[in-house]
Amino acid sequence: MQPFDPEQTIAALATPPGNGALGVIRISGKDSFRVGQKLFKGKKSLTEMTGYEAAYGHLYTLEGKKLDEVVALKFVAPKSYTGEDSLEFYCHGGSAVISSVLTECYKAGARPASAGEFTRRALMNGKLSLTQAEGIAALVSAENRQAADLALAQREGRLSKELEEICDLLTDLKAHLAALIDFPEEDVPMMDCDAMAERLLPLQNRLRALLDTYDSGQMIRYGIKTALLGPPNAGKSSLMNRLCGEKKSIVTPIPGTTRDLVEAHIRLDDLQLQLFDTAGLTETDDPVEAMGVSLALEKLQQAQLILLVLEAGGELLPEKWLSLAEQKPTLLLWNKTDASSAEIPKELANRFPLQQKISALTGEGMSELSLRIKEAVKLHNLSSAQAVLLNDRQRDGAYRALTAVEETHTLLSETGNFDLAGVMLDAALEELYALSGKRADDAVIDRVFETFCVGK
Numbered sequence: 357m358q359p360f361d362p363e364q365t366i367a368a369l370a371t372p373p374g375n376g377a378l379g380v381i382r383i384s385g386k387d388s389f390r391v392g393q394k395l396f397k398g399k400k401s402l403t404e405m406t407g408y409e410a411a412y413g414h415l416y417t418l419e420g421k422k423l424d425e426v427v428a429l430k431f432v433a434p435k436s437y438t439g440e441d442s443l444e445f446y447c448h449g450g451s452a453v454i455s456s457v458l459t460e461c462y463k464a465g466a467r468p469a470s471a472g473e474f475t476r477r478a479l480m481n482g483k484l485s486l487t488q489a490e491g492i493a494a495l496v497s498a499e500n501r502q503a504a505d506l507a508l509a510q511r512e513g514r515l516s517k518e519l520e521e522i523c524d525l526l527t528d529l530k531a532h533l534a535a536l537i538d539f540p541e542e543d544v545p546m547m548d549c550d551a552m553a554e555r556l557l558p559l560q561n562r563l564r565a566l567l568d569t570y571d572s573g574q575m576i577r578y579g580i581k582t583a584l585l586g587p588p589n590a591g592k593s594s595l596m597n598r599l600c601g602e603k604k605s606i607v608t609p610i611p612g613t614t615r616d617l618v619e620a621h622i623r624l625d626d627l628q629l630q631l632f633d634t635a636g637l638t639e640t641d642d643p644v645e646a647m648g649v650s651l652a653l654e655k656l657q658q659a660q661l662i663l664l665v666l667e668a669g670g671e672l673l674p675e676k677w678l679s680l681a682e683q684k685p686t687l688l689l690w691n692k693t694d695a696s697s698a699e700i701p702k703e704l705a706n707r708f709p710l711q712q713k714i715s716a717l718t719g720e721g722m723s724e725l726s727l728r729i730k731e732a733v734k735l736h737n738l739s740s741a742q743a744v745l746l747n748d749r750q751r752d753g754a755y756r757a758l759t760a761v762e763e764t765h766t767l768l769s770e771t772g773n774f775d776l777a778g779v780m781l782d783a784a785l786e787e788l789y790a791l792s793g794k795r796a797d798d799a800v801i802d803r804v805f806e807t808f809c810v811g812k
């Protein structure tokens with residue numbers, strides 16, 4: 357990686373490499389216009405152009421050889437993506453054109469941009485916060501509309517705003533705590549320990565709610581890890597095939613047909629599922645089937661959602677597996693309702709309150725499936741405009757902040773130790789500042805931008 361030096365002017369291709377209709381070359385830094393002027397000739401010179409003006413023209417090598425017919429767009433600091441003087445050349449998107457134009461940009465005084473360097477400059481110039489920059493990375497990599505909506509909300513500052521509000525409230529409490537420590541004798545109305553501890557509770561809840569959004573965000577972005585589990589012959593593979601819209605798994609009336617794990621990525625309405633069909637859970641002497649059962653149990657542990665498929669009026673699952681399923685978000689699918697009118701046994705229905713009657717054969721009940729799944733994994737209340745933790749860095753930071761707030765609460769409510777509580781409150785604030793980027797060190801910022809693409 358290039359060392360980060362904001363004094364230098366950088367250039368990179370902002371569109372994907374390869375051949376396309378257009379290739380956009382971005383230049384940013386204080387020498388942008390000088391670099392551009394050495395290559396661009398249009399009706400107007402770049403220096404004559406005002407900000408946000410586009411001009412038609414041609415790019416030439418420093419020796420005067422024509423390279424491409426382009427449109428140039430000029431942005432004047434601070435009103436640009438990076439906050440610096442910037443230029444964009446809209447070239448023809450052929451790889452030979454792009455590489456020759458970039459070479460000339462470097463000869464004219466720019467250097468190649470490193471991954472995420474344009475956005476990093478925007479961060480340095482106060483155009484966005486660290487969590488907004490992470491929103492941009494998520495937006496660029498979003499593969500479905502819902503994931504893009506969540507990323508866009510963070511790009512627009514939903515998470516930054518939530519963190520700021522929590523920090524403000526903590527800072528407020530810190531001031532009260534400082535007053536108690538510094539003027540214990542003063543006869544001014546001040547909050548006592550219990551009142552302060554009480555004020556921390558809603559903040560803990562907000563941080564916990566924020567932490568819960570991490571899993572939801574991951575499920576929306578990467579798909580819900582879903583295991584189809586149940587006894588042999590309940591119709592798991594038939595359901596797999598119906599959900600996939602093709603014959604992925606072998607279906608026969610013979611129990612024990614599926615032995616290997618069969619995996620498929622599918623879309624179900626606005627959800628993405630990473631679906632695993634498994635061997636039916638059964639006590640068996642057949643060593644191959646037993647291996648299938650142990651693979652199924654492994655998937656049960658890793659899954660974010662279990663679709664527990666049972667045959668209406670048929671065999672249920674032994675207790676030891678039911679209780680394992682109970683520990684995970686589970687949707688009970690009462691299958692083969694086309695062939696049986698048997699109701700779900702009361703005790704089972706109580707244990708698995710989320711249930712759906714279906715027929716993998718006729719498709720009955722399938723239109724309700726995505727809604728039930730959202731209820732099972734708690735996506736039904738997620739608004740695409742809310743603050744969401746997008747990555748592990750954010751989750752770990754929020755977790756550490758929550759732990760520090762909880763410890764502050766314990767110190768205030770149980771020991772009344774102001775001094776220690778004050779230290780712990782400062783630690784919580786530091787974690788939140790690191791999370792929002794207000795006080796993140798360079799190593800953290802380097803790590804964030806490593807995941808960006810060049811040109812962003």
Ligand SMILES: Nc1nc2c(ncn2[C@@H]2O[C@H](COP(=O)(O)OP(=O)(O)O)[C@@H](O)[C@H]2O)c(=O)[nH]1
Pocket residue numbers: 586587588589590591592593594595606607608609610611612613614636691692693694695714715716717718
């Ligand atoms: N009538 C009816 N039969 C089904 C339904 N789903 C599966 N079957 C049948 O049940 C048998 C076992 O199905 P399969 O999908 O292989 O079950 P698995 O062992 O759980 O994977 C096959 O003969 C299927 O055709 C259904 O909804 N209705």
Ligand SMILES: [Mg+2]
Pocket residue numbers: 592593594605606613614634635636
């Ligand atoms: Mg099967």
